[in-house]
Amino acid sequence: MSDRVAREAPVPWVDAEEATGIGFDRLVFFSDAVFAIAMTLLVIDVRLPELAGRVGDADLAAALSELWPRIFAYALSFTVIGLYWLAHWRRYMLVRRADDRLALLNLVLLGLVAFIPFPTSILGEYGVLPVAVAFYAIVLGLAGLAGTAGWLYAASHHQLRPTVTSIDIRAGVVRGLVVPVVFFGSLLALPLVGPAGTELLWLLAFPALWVVESSIRRADRSRRATDDQATI
Amino acid sequence: MSDRVAREAPVPWVDAEEATGIGFDRLVFFSDAVFAIAMTLLVIDVRLPELAGRVGDADLAAALSELWPRIFAYALSFTVIGLYWLAHWRRYMLVRRADDRLALLNLVLLGLVAFIPFPTSILGEYGVLPVAVAFYAIVLGLAGLAGTAGWLYAASHHQLRPTVTSIDIRAGVVRGLVVPVVFFGSLLALPLVGPAGTELLWLLAFPALWVVESSIRRADRSRRATDDQATI
Amino acid sequence: MSDRVAREAPVPWVDAEEATGIGFDRLVFFSDAVFAIAMTLLVIDVRLPELAGRVGDADLAAALSELWPRIFAYALSFTVIGLYWLAHWRRYMLVRRADDRLALLNLVLLGLVAFIPFPTSILGEYGVLPVAVAFYAIVLGLAGLAGTAGWLYAASHHQLRPTVTSIDIRAGVVRGLVVPVVFFGSLLALPLVGPAGTELLWLLAFPALWVVESSIRRADRSRRATDDQATI
Amino acid sequence: MSDRVAREAPVPWVDAEEATGIGFDRLVFFSDAVFAIAMTLLVIDVRLPELAGRVGDADLAAALSELWPRIFAYALSFTVIGLYWLAHWRRYMLVRRADDRLALLNLVLLGLVAFIPFPTSILGEYGVLPVAVAFYAIVLGLAGLAGTAGWLYAASHHQLRPTVTSIDIRAGVVRGLVVPVVFFGSLLALPLVGPAGTELLWLLAFPALWVVESSIRRADRSRRATDDQATI
Numbered sequence: 066m067s068d069r070v071a072r073e074a075p076v077p078w079v080d081a082e083e084a085t086g087i088g089f090d091r092l093v094f095f096s097d098a099v100f101a102i103a104m105t106l107l108v109i110d111v112r113l114p115e116l117a118g119r120v121g122d123a124d125l126a127a128a129l130s131e132l133w134p135r136i137f138a139y140a141l142s143f144t145v146i147g148l149y150w151l152a153h154w155r156r157y158m159l160v161r162r163a164d165d166r167l168a169l170l171n172l173v174l175l176g177l178v179a180f181i182p183f184p185t186s187i188l189g190e191y192g193v194l195p196v197a198v199a200f201y202a203i204v205l206g207l208a209g210l211a212g213t214a215g216w217l218y219a220a221s222h223h224q225l226r227p228t229v230t231s232i233d234i235r236a237g238v239v240r241g242l243v244v245p246v247v248f249f250g251s252l253l254a255l256p257l258v259g260p261a262g263t264e265l266l267w268l269l270a271f272p273a274l275w276v277v278e279s280s281i282r283r284a285d286r287s288r289r290a291t292d293d294q295a296t297i
Numbered sequence: 298m299s300d301r302v303a304r305e306a307p308v309p310w311v312d313a314e315e316a317t318g319i320g321f322d323r324l325v326f327f328s329d330a331v332f333a334i335a336m337t338l339l340v341i342d343v344r345l346p347e348l349a350g351r352v353g354d355a356d357l358a359a360a361l362s363e364l365w366p367r368i369f370a371y372a373l374s375f376t377v378i379g380l381y382w383l384a385h386w387r388r389y390m391l392v393r394r395a396d397d398r399l400a401l402l403n404l405v406l407l408g409l410v411a412f413i414p415f416p417t418s419i420l421g422e423y424g425v426l427p428v429a430v431a432f433y434a435i436v437l438g439l440a441g442l443a444g445t446a447g448w449l450y451a452a453s454h455h456q457l458r459p460t461v462t463s464i465d466i467r468a469g470v471v472r473g474l475v476v477p478v479v480f481f482g483s484l485l486a487l488p489l490v491g492p493a494g495t496e497l498l499w500l501l502a503f504p505a506l507w508v509v510e511s512s513i514r515r516a517d518r519s520r521r522a523t524d525d526q527a528t529i
Numbered sequence: 530m531s532d533r534v535a536r537e538a539p540v541p542w543v544d545a546e547e548a549t550g551i552g553f554d555r556l557v558f559f560s561d562a563v564f565a566i567a568m569t570l571l572v573i574d575v576r577l578p579e580l581a582g583r584v585g586d587a588d589l590a591a592a593l594s595e596l597w598p599r600i601f602a603y604a605l606s607f608t609v610i611g612l613y614w615l616a617h618w619r620r621y622m623l624v625r626r627a628d629d630r631l632a633l634l635n636l637v638l639l640g641l642v643a644f645i646p647f648p649t650s651i652l653g654e655y656g657v658l659p660v661a662v663a664f665y666a667i668v669l670g671l672a673g674l675a676g677t678a679g680w681l682y683a684a685s686h687h688q689l690r691p692t693v694t695s696i697d698i699r700a701g702v703v704r705g706l707v708v709p710v711v712f713f714g715s716l717l718a719l720p721l722v723g724p725a726g727t728e729l730l731w732l733l734a735f736p737a738l739w740v741v742e743s744s745i746r747r748a749d750r751s752r753r754a755t756d757d758q759a760t761i
Numbered sequence: 762m763s764d765r766v767a768r769e770a771p772v773p774w775v776d777a778e779e780a781t782g783i784g785f786d787r788l789v790f791f792s793d794a795v796f797a798i799a800m801t802l803l804v805i806d807v808r809l810p811e812l813a814g815r816v817g818d819a820d821l822a823a824a825l826s827e828l829w830p831r832i833f834a835y836a837l838s839f840t841v842i843g844l845y846w847l848a849h850w851r852r853y854m855l856v857r858r859a860d861d862r863l864a865l866l867n868l869v870l871l872g873l874v875a876f877i878p879f880p881t882s883i884l885g886e887y888g889v890l891p892v893a894v895a896f897y898a899i900v901l902g903l904a905g906l907a908g909t910a911g912w913l914y915a916a917s918h919h920q921l922r923p924t925v926t927s928i929d930i931r932a933g934v935v936r937g938l939v940v941p942v943v944f945f946g947s948l949l950a951l952p953l954v955g956p957a958g959t960e961l962l963w964l965l966a967f968p969a970l971w972v973v974e975s976s977i978r979r980a981d982r983s984r985r986a987t988d989d990q991a992t993i
């Protein structure tokens with residue numbers, strides 16, 4: 066923080082209409098709070114139905130086992146929002162200042178993230194219906210796109226740290242599109258593979274992310290090795 | 298932060314009864330948390346009614362499409378609280394210290410913001426009734442006024458950074474009044490245009506804010522150009 | 530923060546088993562989050578009952594006006610938790626480090642604060658019954674005592690900043706006891722004045738706090754004036 | 762913070778793919794938010810059933826006294842999550858940087874912590890059934906293990922501060938295993954002592970933690986005394 070403040074100190078707040086130092090910190094901590102609350106509110110929809118009559122051990126075990134679709138929805142949404150938070154976290158480490166429009170774009174992202182408990186609840190209850198699956202895929206895909214839009218805005222308005230290269234920017238876009246591509250792509254497969262098949266398809270996002278991540282790092286390393294040779 | 302601490306360090310905590318450094322940071326991060334939670338709790342009221350009998354795809358689609366008033370209420374409240382947070386964010390970048398009374402005024406603002414999920418829930422369910430629309434407009438308008446009151450208090454008690462001019466202060470007031478003026482003004486139009494018309498009127502707050510924002514910046518730029526000439 | 534880190538840097542983390550710097554910041558920001566969430570969750574209990582049949586404007590207005598006990602409970606609890614947060618905020622500006630036991634005492638305080646939405650909900654629904662009033666007074670009084678206990682612990686274990694005098698410590702205790710004294714004292718009055726009278730009594734806490742605050746400051750100022758004379 | 766930034770500044774963000782400074786702060790504050798929200802949401806399940814007919818003082822008192830299982834579940838879960846937070850707090854004071862995998866492991870911990878309100882709700886309602894008790898013990902035990910897994914990962918990937926010794930690392934593991942060992946161990950006792958007996962067994966975690974804590978400190982002190990002698 067002091068490093069950020071020090072770097073930006075000559076730019077006075079009012080003139081620049083841009084946030085550095087504490088203003089920048091508030092933006093990211095506020096975002097963290099929204100992500101954290103959205104993730105934690107998901108559990109509210111994991112609850113038993115009213116069990117009628119005298120409830121015994123077998124009844125409770127049966128009721129719990131019927132909750133698996135909701136627990137799956139909880140785990141899936143928690144993981145996807147968690148990955149979106151990780152992407153936000155990594156991106157904003159490379160952002161050095163924020164203007165009003167980046168803050169607004171960030172609000173759009175947060176509005177979509179804070180909305181995710183709703184499609185999650187529907188997926189948990191009606192996961193066997195195509196409408197529930199499509200609605201979930203659309204909202205989660207849009208949230209992923211909004212995050213990437215913020216990154217592109219920051220990149221094209223000189224709001225990234227000077228050490229960030231155009232290759233880093235492109236890598237950030239590619240990383241950011243993996244999950245939305247899986248969600249929107251799954252909509253095409255929905256008529257063919259049905260709701261359950263589509264939900265399985267979504268799980269492909271995790272290995273896909275891992276493959277993209279690894280190949281970005283590999284490319285990065287070989288590029289840097291070449292740079293070092295060129296320097297010699 | 299370190300820049301703030303450094304600037305204020307000679308003022309000892311106890312004597313000044315005023316918060317700088319970590320005390321100031323806590324005030325804003327605490328406020329951020331309340332804003333973020335209020336915004337994220339809004340989604341709790343976006344939920345399907347219990348669907349009776351065997352629910353098919355068409356039933357779910359129908360139930361979802363009937364939820365638009367609640368989704369509209371969610372999006373509207375999220376955006377307005379988001380704008381209030383943006384205003385808070387911009388204002389407190391210019392505040393350099395806080396005393397107990399500013400903290401209390403801030404609590405009044407937070408109490409109104411944290412209350413917004415209630416009128417939002419009523420608007421989502423009874424948006425066709427004038428009472429629901431009026432109640433919503435009043436609570437959201439009051440929250441906007443409370444934010445501006447805090448700004449005026451800080452300005453009139455020498456709690457702003459020395460670089461803030463009286464023109465900046467006035468601009469902060471004008472900006473802060475746009476949304477409350479639209480909400481309270483819409484109450485006058487309510488008997489004429491009805492609930493739906495009033496809700497449409499509220500959307501005017503967004504372009505109005507944009508116009509005010511742009512003209513403040515334009516004035517700022519031309520003023521500064523004149524200053525530069527005068528200096529030469 | 531940097532000022533805190535700088536001051537404490539020579540004390541290594543592991544040996545001291547005490548938190549300064551980021552550890553201390555986490556403790557207060559974590560506390561802020563619990564306070565903020567408890568305050569914002571209060572609104573969940575301000576909700577309309579299911580209105581049966583075709584709901585008109587008059588029905589909604591009537592239902593809203595019947596909610597005043599719940600809105601009063603919301604406002605009261607929000608204000609009291611807000612004041613407890615303010616007390617926490619002011620106290621921890623004077624704390625310079627924290628050990629495990631202070632963190633545990635702080636957890637007890639947070640556990641009581643996070644519990645407040647429950648007695649608030651009961652007060653909002655059954656505020657005409659003495660049991661509801663007594664339960665509310667006890668929980669809120671205990672939360673106030675827990676805050677003061679943490680302050681006394683920090684004071685008696687050399688965890689306050691060196692500039693804090695024994696007079697400041699006593700003033701912190703007196704301030705901290707005003708609200709609990711009003712709540713526990715109101716229990717004695719409950720059989721005489723009834724639930725509604727007791728709820729009115731609670732409102733005395735606010736002017737009482739103001740009187741105590743003013744007299745502490747006056748004493749502080751006159752004491753300091755005397756000190757200055759003595760120095761001359 | 763500035764101390765952290767200063768220490769790590771030569772390592773550029775992009776190359777290291779690791780978070781220090783603000784990135785590290787976000788990771789811990791984000792975790793704090795999830796812990797705080799999970800703890801505060803627990804109160805949502807402490808609520809009275811709908812009381813039918815004219816409710817008198819005796820009815821309310823009876824309804825409140827029947828809530829003790831839920832209040833016990835609230836207090837237990839609040840305390841255990843609080844202890845897990847304390848462990849997280851103490852561990853991350855010793856972590857000096859974080860990579861993606863540590864962030865992911867931390868997400869697994871947070872996903873389990875955020876899930877705790879669900880088994881708590883079941884324990885509060887069906888605490889007399891073995892299935893409820895076993896489910897609670899498993900989820901809370903897993904959350905404890907996930908925290909310790911993160912600690913081991915950080916230790917084995919050179920992400921701890923250089924002053925942390927292998928003895929400190931082992932002590933962190935031992936501390937972290939006390940609560941999970943009690944929870945998983947209690948599953949073995951469940952058939953013998955029944956649900957109520959198992960819940961009592963859990964309370965053993967608190968003195969056990971205290972004993973482990975004290976003996977670690979004692980060992981630490983005697984070891985250090987020996988070191989000092991050796992130095993002389």
